[in-house]
Structure formats: C-alpha cells, structure tokens
Amino acid sequence: MQKMKLVVVGNGMAGMRVVEELLKIAPDLYDITVFGDEPYPNYNRIMLSPVLANEQTIDDIILNTREWYAEHNITLHTNARVDRIYRESRVVYAEDGTSAPYDRLLIATGSKPFMLPIPGAELKGVIGYRDIKDTNDMIAAAKTHKHAVVIGGGLLGLEAANGLKIQGMDVTVIHKNDWLLERQLDKTAGKMLQLSLEAKGLNFMLNANTQQLIGHESGEYQGCVKAVQLDDGTELSADLVVMAVGIRPNYALAESAGIYCNRGIVVNDTMQTYDPRVYAVGECVSHRGTSYGLVAPLFEMAKVCATHLANFGIGLYKGSVTSTKLKVTGIDLFSAGDFSGGEDTEEIVLHDAVGGVYKKLIIKDDKIIGSVLYGDTADGAWYFQMLRDRKPIHEIRDMLMFGEDSLGNTGHSGQDKAAAMTDEMEVCGCNGVCKGTIVKAIKEKGLFTIDDVKKQTKAASSCGSCTGLVEQILASALGGGYAPPSTAKSVCGCTDKNHEEVREEIRRHKYLNIPDAMKGMNWRTPNGCATCRPALNYYLLSTWPHEAVDDPQSRFINERVHANIQKDGTYSVIPRMYGGVTTPDQLRKIADVADKYAVPMVKVTGGQRIDLLGVKKEDLTNMWADLDMPSGYAYAKGLRTVKTCVGSEFCRFGTQDSTKLGIDIEKAFDHMWAPHKVKFAVSGCPRNCAESGIKDVGIIGVDSGWELYVGGNGGIKTEVAQFLCKVKTAEEVIEYSGAFIQIYREEARYLDRTVHWIHRVGLDYVKQRVLDDAEGRKAAFERLLYALQGATNPWAERVEKRSEHKEFDIISIPA
C-alpha cells in the first residue's frame, strides 16, 4: 500500500516535534517531506542566547542532524521557503521551484520579530533576533563595531543585550515602560533586575520611545545605521540596532492560501485548521484567541497534533499556562501566571533588598495564581506545579514562602538547591548521577522533560527523591522552555487517560478483566506495558472485588510468586508474625527450614519479623510447605506489618494493650492489596516506641483511648503522620483505620503511598470522609471487610495446588 504524504512547512522546533512524536507512535504511516527556509537542520532556538553569550556553539544546539532525517527517510529541503500552497491540487511550492504533493499538510512557520515601522528601520545594521543568522550577524558586528542599541527591555531584548555586552560592545537598552520585563515582573523585581544588569555594565533608558533611526549618508558605511533618535531628541550612537519589541505569528503563507487566519492561523483543539487536511502548530497559530511564544506550549500542541495525524484521534489541546525565566547567567528570575493581582487576590511577599532576594506569590481562592521570584528561584518549579494543578494551599500556607521543604530527603546529602551545587556533586544517590552529567545531557541531547532526563541519565528514575532537584536543573537549563509535568498526567504512553479517568471508566463500564478494559478505553498497545498493566490489575481488583479477574502476568514478579526478588535473582521469604509476636515453636521451625535449605542469611527486619534471604525460586514452594506459616506479604503493594510496642501487658509505662490491638489489626486486614505498601504501628503510650509517627496509620494509646495518625512515611522523604482523631475503643480504631485505608484503596493512584494521596486530596477531605460522615465511614469499612472475605494464605494455596503453578519449576535439558 502506498503511504500517505505528509508535508511539513517549517523546520523549527514545533514542526519537528510533531514529526518526532509521530515517528514514535506511527512510524510507517507517512512519507514525510520537510521544508525549512534556514540553511540548518532543526536546532534549539531557545539556546541562541547562550550561543550569543559564548556559552554554547551552534553545533551544541542542533537537535536533529541531517543524518537523523536520512535515517528516518525524511526528505529535507533547507534554504527552501515555501511561498505557495495549492489546496485544490494539494501541492506546495518553494521559492526555488521545489514542490511536494501532500495528503496532510502541517504548517509550522513560527513567528517573526516585529520591526517598528519607524524611519530608518530598513537601514543596514538594524536586525531582529530570531535565528542563527541574526546571532551570527551580532557576533560579527561586535568584532568590528562598538555601539549597540537594543530596542525593547523584554526577555529577548535583555538576553540580546547581555550577549552583545559579553561580545565586547557598549550596549544601551531602550524600553518604553517604567521597568524592565513588565510582562513578567512587577516593579520591585524589575528594578532589582535593572540594578543587577547595570552592575554587569549594561545601560538602560526607560520610559523612552524611539523616533527614528539615522543612517550614514556617505562614505564607507553609507546606508548603515549610525544613531538612534528618541522622541525627546536624544541621540544615541549605534552601529547595531536590535529590535526586540515583540514577535508576530508568521501566517502570511497560510493566509495567502485562503486558510482562515485571525492574528495567527486559527486552529481547533486538535490543531486542525479550517481545511481538514491542514494542521498547524507553534508560534504561527491562534488557539482560542491566544498565540504562544514559548516552547513548552508548542510541545503540548505537537503531542496532540501527532496523535491526530497518526489517526488515533485522541487528545485535545486546551491551552497552556506558561512560565518564564531569563537566560542571563548569574541572574535568577522566574515568573508565572498572573503576578500583578487585583482586588480579590492576596499577596505573600518576601523582600530582602540587600540580599537580592524577592519572592511574591499571588493567591486567589486558596490557590496560587501567579508568582514572581528574583534572586532565589529554586522553588519556581514547585510553585508553578501548584499553580497548574490548582492545588489548595491553606494547609501549607504558613510555610509556603520558605519553599518546598526537601530537607529530610535522603540520598543527596540534604542538598535541595540545584543552583548551589557544583557539577561534580551527586544529584541521584541511587544511580550515581552528578549535576554535570544531567546538564550535559539536557544540552547535548536536547531534553525538555523530566521523563527525557530520567530515560537518558537514569537520574530520578529509581526512588525518585531527587526529582525536585532534577526539575530545578532542567528549569534552569531550559528557561522558558520548561514545563513541569501536570500531576494529572496519563497513566503511561499506552493511553492518554489519567489514573482517575481509568478508575472512573472501570467503575462505569464494569470492566472485569484487563483485555476488556484496554479495548473499552482504546489502549494504544495490544497488551499495555510494565507500567499500566499492574495499575489496571489493581484498579480492577479494588473496584470489583470477588468479580474482577486477577491477572498474575500483570503483577510485578514479587506479587506473582509471593516473595521478594533480590539482586542475584534469588528470593526472600518472610512469614507473618502478627504484631511482631512469635513463639519458641515458630522460631524452631524457622531455624530448621533455614538449615534445611541452607539459607545464606537470616535477618530480623525493621517490621519485627524474620527474613530468610537468598532462597532459590525452585525451593520456594517446598520451603513454604515446611514452614507452614502464613505469608507476611513483605513483597506486596498491600498490608505489610503492624509494628507494636510491648504495651500495658508488661511495660511499666503502658496505658493500653498495644500488642493485642496490633495483632487484631494485622489479622483483620491480612491479605489486603493496596495502591502501595501499607504499614501500621501501635504504641501503648505517647513514648511511641513503635514509631507510629512515620506509618501510614499510626496509633498511640493514651489513658483515655487511642489517637489515630495517618499519612506518615519513614522512607525516601520522612513524613510525620498527621493527627486524624481520637477514639475510645479498640473496635473503633479498627473501624476508623479500616475506613481510611479503604478510601485510600478506592481513590489513590496506583503507587501512591497514603502520604502522597493525602497531599493531593488534603487532610480535610480525609476527615470529612472518615469523621464527619459516620455512615460513609461504616460503609467504607464494610466494603473493606467484604473485599477481604475469604482471602487465604497464598503460600498454602501454592503448596496445595502445586501443579497449577508450573512457573516455579525449572525445565532441565541434557545439553
């Protein structure tokens, strides 16, 4: 079958991102032809400023080499400006006569610098700042000339001015407003920025309007710019004038082809223009009346556009909230959202003029709607994330201004400020990745997302505790190009649906097995991947207990074989010891088994039980038979241990029988699967010897009853459990904690610990469900008991039905 033809007009970041996304999901659907009017393959336009500032070279910023186009059978025409589109015959022509027929056309013509329509704008030495040529012109001009004037004190203007200064020119920035970057900064931050830039040797003329540009009338430089004249008559010498007063979507080509434009090529939420065969993405489009000039929204558009070009017909682009960062080395500045505020907004401000730090958060209806950070931008990504997620902030409001409290995170020496780290310092303690390695990968491989960085460098891909640091590094390397992932992201690459949508559909359509669920929700892959299948399996089981089919092949190996895989492929066996209480008989049995199977290590765990390590898979079933003890689920996303202290039975301080309650809880909730592991602890007095403060559910006995704490975590990031309520009896403890766990089981995302879930929904929500709604609590508790009804010890089941579990048997062959 002949392939369809896709023609891409515009060889820039937006257009090529669509092509890359398309190649990922439908590599064989199209013959692709790309036209670009520059002589280069696709490069990283946002890195032009570092090139001008001598921090990078043109080669560093090439994203797709010519070899890449060849490898993917893409025909690339460079130096070829398309000037005609014939939509009836579906052909495009370039100025040089090159033509290409299309079945689908993608227009990604970007934007053009806006040139002020003033006398002298056509003189030589007057340029915009858009591409490699402009950058090279500036570098060349700096070699032979002295005076540069930049018109426009916006992001681009300031980056150009900084670069020209580094190239050795005297630079003056003319700006028509009262302060710099008025679209990104409030006045205070704008003035602080000006001081820092003046200290770098730049000159500023604010509240100034350019009247005309004056050229040399004779001599060697006839026709070249000589000076800039302001409307108050002031004249500034200028051998080079950079106009950086804004950009305009470049839609002339589309308009000439009769495609509907309104200050940009008008597209719908699928990035389709009024001609259904023609799509458009990037700075040239007008989407819901907005045009974007930053790279992050373009990538979101590209992703959506690619799925439609691939005929998947899923995904909608609904607009973007953007953030900006100035790429001038040594100046930290971040802004996002609405930072000027209004009558119905509140502000939190921290201003240290001497220390050069200014932070302002704009809050409306309990949510961050804008932020300006100057001097210390480490928490920019964190604020931006909350802004995009519309996260209620009242619970953390008093600490908000002091940043994401990452101290207490383990694995990176307590570092929580990427900017303060040197290149040699370790960011990811799991995989041994240094800051320099990450920065290098971002620049050389053209990475834009946290997922890209995880894949390429492995940083933040194991325990994830350094994700915040990696985000900071990414944000600082990319500036405005960085978009933090929304937490409402899709489950994985196999679907666009997020966790909540998947759960909802499973409930609504009553899917009972994975194939039906995948089919019903239009999964892209035939049988998912290692990320979505375990999640789906859990959602099915937790939504439809006793009805949904458990798929062992969709469980991680530990849950499939009911043991913990170790680095050498052996397993560990941990039997339950309810409440951490054992007997001489049990211990003898464990000792005998350890001897019989020559277990290499016997270890007491942190959860008050005994771990037999280094067991061969083929020995597991026999060992379980000999042990004749229940599985401790030490491998499970489910109930792990209930840690207890000695309690009133023996302890002279004990106020309550914590041991008995611990055993009762562990028996009541035994065999429970959950989104992630669940740990309980019961202490018999406030001395809290069972460490209830760092457990998913921590219970502390006091003289008059029991206190319940939830959402604690002693792992990657130490999280102290929050007080939920106080109850009188042990029965109430089981009902309240059971209801809490059941709601977590039903509503949290797979692989969320209780603390992550509570962070997202808020403790108030949990209290409302568990405390205020007594009937709802009882019903949730009943649902948990129903789900656990009839559950049995999986080890005994495997011993009994050995022949049905062939996967434990090794096949031996003579050869």
Next chain:
Amino acid sequence: MSSWIKIVPLGDIPKLGSRVVRSSKGDIAVFRTEDDKVFALHDKCPHKGGPLSQGIVYGDKVACPLHSWQIHLADGHAVEPDEGQTACFAVKVEDGSVYLEI
C-alpha cells in the same frame, strides 16, 4: 553441533509469561507473547544480570524485574536509550510443542 530440543508443550508457558530452561549454556528464558509467538533469551539482563524470565512481558518486549530495563524479545537488544544486548536462541513451535536450538 546445535540441535533442536523439545522443551514443553506451548500451554505450559503462560501467555505474557515465561519458563526457565537450565542448560549447559546457562539459564535460558523462553517467553510466550499474547499472540503465541515464542522467543528465547539468555536469562540475564545486559544491565546488571537480572533474570529476565521474571519480568513483565508486553508486546514483544520484557521489562527486567530489577531495574525495569526493557529488552526486545526478538534480538535481545535493550530499548533505547539504554544500551546492551543479551544473547538470543532459536526457538520454534511445532505440533503444539516448543523446541529450542542449543
């Protein structure tokens, strides 16, 4: 001289699962995909030697149980950007039985 050796009936390998064959060349993981294709790889991930047989199988790939590297079943290559390859063995299904070439 290599030869074809009968291993097990196809039905003894779970769909989207695997079995381990112990041979003089080390452990060999024999995989079965959803559409009943079979593949055989040396049961060692090119990353840190994890037993690929214990991973989750999807499409024509397996995710190593230790650090989630993804390995192509057909040629043993790691999915980019990871780099490495594990040895593959010829395997076929005839009359409902799986044969391995050793």
